Amino acid sequence: MLNIILFGPPGAGKGTQAIKLAEKFGLIHISTGDLLRAEVKAGSELGKAAKNLMDNGILVSDEIVTGMIDSKIGKNLDSKGFIFDGFPRTTNQAESLDKLLSNYNLAITVTLALEVDEEELYKRISLRGKQSGRADDQDRNTFLKRMQVYNSETSPLKQYYKNKNLLISINGIGEIEDIFNSLSSNISKYL
Numbered sequence: 001m002l003n004i005i006l007f008g009p010p011g012a013g014k015g016t017q018a019i020k021l022a023e024k025f026g027l028i029h030i031s032t033g034d035l036l037r038a039e040v041k042a043g044s045e046l047g048k049a050a051k052n053l054m055d056n057g058i059l060v061s062d063e064i065v066t067g068m069i070d071s072k073i074g075k076n077l078d079s080k081g082f083i084f085d086g087f088p089r090t091t092n093q094a095e096s097l098d099k100l101l102s103n104y105n106l107a108i109t110v111t112l113a114l115e116v117d118e119e120e121l122y123k124r125i126s127l128r129g130k131q132s133g134r135a136d137d138q139d140r141n142t143f144l145k146r147m148q149v150y151n152s153e154t155s156p157l158k159q160y161y162k163n164k165n166l167l168i169s170i171n172g173i174g175e176i177e178d179i180f181n182s183l184s185s186n187i188s189k190y191l
Helices: 014-025 032-042 045-055 062-074 091-103 118-132 140-154 157-163 176-188
Strands: 002-007 028-031 081-085 110-115 167-171
Touching (some): 002 176, 014 028, 014 176, 028 032, 028 062, 032 045, 045 062, 062 091, 091 157, 110 176, 118 140, 157 167, 167 176
Parallel strands (some): 002 081, 002 110, 110 167
């Protein structure tokens, strides 16, 4: 089974590439944002707990997010594998994911890190904000806060996966199709 983490800062193109890669390789796309929305819509116990937290402006706990991922994996054990988009975001989440996967006798195959410089990230996010009407994506200070959180909490995962010989860095600047081809050729090495 092929289990991939697509890693990178906000605006690196993880979501766009994860959808394309899931389709090409027949993988189940696991986006924590999508999972949260689906569980809330379905009215599951996890969804109710998440909605209660979100309605009160509280971040959904690692335990709830991991529970949703566990449920998604458990329902798709006959798949070719999974591509994780936006998860894990912290070392604690990475350790929880490792433990969760080991419960199913699975492991991460590779972590693909999209490398994009900060100025390019801001251009992408502000353009996305203009197109979608999201004021938060157009605000430079909000972007800088997101980058600060990414650099302090998420970026250390690169070393975590590098220490496990599971990290490949990919140039995330260029045409979407060129980046997709680079990601695909690296994934193909594991087939």
